[in-house]
Amino acid sequence: MKLRVERVHITLGHRPVLRDVTLEATPGAVVGLIGPNGSGKSTVLRTIYRSLRPQRGVVRVDGDDVWSLSARSAARRTAAVLQDAGGGPTGVCVSDVVALGRTPHHGLLGRDGADDHQAVDEALDLCGIRHMAERDVTSLSGGERQRVLLARALAQQPRLLVLDELTNHLDIRARFELLDLIRSTGITTLAVLHDLDLAARLCDQLVALHAGEVVAAGAVLDVLTPGLLRDVFGVAATASRHADGVVRITYGAQPLSLDQVPQPTVG
Amino acid sequence: MTVAISIGAVTVPLDQVWGIVWHHVSGAGAPGDPVTDQIVWNFRTPRVVLAALVGAGLAISGVVLQAVVANPLADPYVLGVSSGASLGAVLVITLTTGTLGGIGVSSAAFLGAVAAVALVFVLGQKGGRLAPTRLVLSGVAVGYLFLAATSYLQLRATPTELRTVMFWMLGSVAGAKWDQLPIVTTVVLTTTVALTLFGRQLNALLVGDESATSLGIDVHRLRAVLLVLSSLVTGTVIAVAGGIGFVGLMIPHLVRLTTGADHRRLLPQAALVGAIYLVVVDLLSRTLDRPNELPLGILTALFGAPFFLWLLRRNKSLDTI
Numbered sequence: 001m002k003l004r005v006e007r008v009h010i011t012l013g014h015r016p017v018l019r020d021v022t023l024e025a026t027p028g029a030v031v032g033l034i035g036p037n038g039s040g041k042s043t044v045l046r047t048i049y050r051s052l053r054p055q056r057g058v059v060r061v062d063g064d065d066v067w068s069l070s071a072r073s074a075a076r077r078t079a080a081v082l083q084d085a086g087g088g089p090t091g092v093c094v095s096d097v098v099a100l101g102r103t104p105h106h107g108l109l110g111r112d113g114a115d116d117h118q119a120v121d122e123a124l125d126l127c128g129i130r131h132m133a134e135r136d137v138t139s140l141s142g143g144e145r146q147r148v149l150l151a152r153a154l155a156q157q158p159r160l161l162v163l164d165e166l167t168n169h170l171d172i173r174a175r176f177e178l179l180d181l182i183r184s185t186g187i188t189t190l191a192v193l194h195d196l197d198l199a200a201r202l203c204d205q206l207v208a209l210h211a212g213e214v215v216a217a218g219a220v221l222d223v224l225t226p227g228l229l230r231d232v233f234g235v236a237a238t239a240s241r242h243a244d245g246v247v248r249i250t251y252g253a254q255p256l257s258l259d260q261v262p263q264p265t266v267g
Numbered sequence: 268m269t270v271a272i273s274i275g276a277v278t279v280p281l282d283q284v285w286g287i288v289w290h291h292v293s294g295a296g297a298p299g300d301p302v303t304d305q306i307v308w309n310f311r312t313p314r315v316v317l318a319a320l321v322g323a324g325l326a327i328s329g330v331v332l333q334a335v336v337a338n339p340l341a342d343p344y345v346l347g348v349s350s351g352a353s354l355g356a357v358l359v360i361t362l363t364t365g366t367l368g369g370i371g372v373s374s375a376a377f378l379g380a381v382a383a384v385a386l387v388f389v390l391g392q393k394g395g396r397l398a399p400t401r402l403v404l405s406g407v408a409v410g411y412l413f414l415a416a417t418s419y420l421q422l423r424a425t426p427t428e429l430r431t432v433m434f435w436m437l438g439s440v441a442g443a444k445w446d447q448l449p450i451v452t453t454v455v456l457t458t459t460v461a462l463t464l465f466g467r468q469l470n471a472l473l474v475g476d477e478s479a480t481s482l483g484i485d486v487h488r489l490r491a492v493l494l495v496l497s498s499l500v501t502g503t504v505i506a507v508a509g510g511i512g513f514v515g516l517m518i519p520h521l522v523r524l525t526t527g528a529d530h531r532r533l534l535p536q537a538a539l540v541g542a543i544y545l546v547v548v549d550l551l552s553r554t555l556d557r558p559n560e561l562p563l564g565i566l567t568a569l570f571g572a573p574f575f576l577w578l579l580r581r582n583k584s585l586d587t588i
Contacts, residue, residue: 046477049477049480049481050480050481051477051480051481070483071480071483071484071485072483073483074483075481075482075483075484076483078481079481080477080478080481082475082477082478082481084474084475084476084477084478092473092527092528093527096470096527096528096529097474100470100471100474100482101482103467103468103470103471103482103483103484104482104483106467108464108465108467109464110467156482162481
């Protein structure tokens with residue numbers, strides 16, 4: 001499954017939030033979308049899972065404009081794990097939430113069949129949460145809840161995953177486990193990540209957004225240059241590949257003072 | 268239901284009730300004593316059937332509204348339906364001799380409910396989108412507006428009119444007649460079936476608008492369809508039975524606590540439990556203070572609230588929040 005976002009432009013009110021954003025994820029690739037707060041990362045995701053229609057530009061999933069597909073058929077291709085998805089009312093158990101992933105596979109009259117149960121069971125197993133299938137979702141820890149939401153997305157049997165800050169608020173081990181899990185699925189993934197070390201560890205490619213524009217895209221070390229870390233994130237830092245093959249970022253002792261960081265032009 | 272038909276100011280033995288109902292439904296068997304027949308077939312039976320329909324309608328409407336506006340305190344009246352209906356009813360009761368240009372209390376109440384909901388829809392949407400918070404707040408505001416007008420009319424009413432108004436507002440199925448039932452039955456049954464078909468999509472609404480969108484649901488269109496259906500059933504029910512409170516708030520929670528939150532099961536079960544509950548409450552309303560009748564609104568809360576609180580304390584899943 002290939003994702004291609006082509007020259008997408010979005011204005012909310014009079015403020016442009018995305019300016020000619022173009023990015024691509026080749027089949028099976030894990031692409032990280034990085035950028036400071038307010039740079040438009042979540043907005044890019046919204047155009048992909050069909051929540052926000054771009055004023056200009058096209059989002060293609062497997063070659064088809066997502067807005068030319070029905071909401072249901074688009075959702076059979078693309079699953080999302082978002083930040084609004086936590087909580088919910090009481091009386092909802094883990095397997096109920098995971099089963100919601102089957103929603104786009106049914107119309108009004110559809111009943112759950114064997115393939116639905118199989119998809120839910122596989123997702124529960126893959127995420128290691130089958131033992132808590134009957135637990136109430138309000139009783140879960142943060143890490144368990146994110147696993148449940150990922151299982152829901154996998155039960156959707158998507159060919160593209162979009163993830164918005166999946167690992168926020170999780171302890172370091174839970175982060176690594178979750179990211180390994182995503183890699184192991186082999187599904188094309190676009191993930192918004194705040195933690196640059198995690199992004200460097202997880203992703204094949206990175207796309208950096210700044211003030212609604214793509215300022216760099218490509219292999220991890222090509223994107224995480226000292227210049228970009230300074231201009232976009234406002235920190236003195238260097239990224240390098242260590243002997244074990246992992247890219248790590250070394251931050252300077254102090255954040256840069258504001259006059260050292262070019263400010264984005266607001267327009 | 269048979270028990271509910273048999274008991275009242277005059278108690279009719281169960282076998283006689285069956286005999287009379289069977290006689291009317293199938294035409295077979297012997298017609299019983301004319302007075303008993305009158306009581307059973309013309310007063311009690313439509314009343315019990317109406318109570319069941321009203322209970323079912325309020326319960327499903329409550330389930331749907333709680334999901335649609337994502338608020339556990341929502342009930343069928345959250346969008347101002349009851350205050351609109353009250354204004355309609357009070358207008359007819361106080362300003363006329365019971366009809367207004369041929370419009371009875373029921374029709375006026377229905378029109379008032381429609382007016383209130385239409386107003387809330389217009390005020391609660393922005394750019395064609397119905398956002399839950401704006402919708403609820405618009406409902407509350409419109410509710411107060413209509414309440415102000417209703418209160419003013421009540422102040423000017425005679426004591427007799429005021430009593431009629433009070434009784435109407437607290438709800439009753441005492442005025443049930445056979446000729447009302449076809450419309451109410453059709454509306455309650457079709458909306459129950461239609462809303463149950465939306466069960467899967469209602470489930471998806473529980474995870475938030477953005478996530479529901481990513482599951483392939485047109486959230487704004489779904490919300491509009493569900494609100495129209497639930498308002499239709501609430502408006503119909505309130506027009507024939509007045510403002511019966513508590514059922515639409517409590518029954519959904521009660522059923523959810525016992526059977527879980529899957530709307531495909533929750534909706535039909537809530538309809539059933541709501542129907543049974545209101546039949547029982549109606550039975551109590553006409554037996555506790557025989558031969559006088561108590562309004563249903565008093566009893567639904569009087570018996571429902573303590574039971575609900577007990578259930579709430581017993582439920583462990585609520586401990587975590």
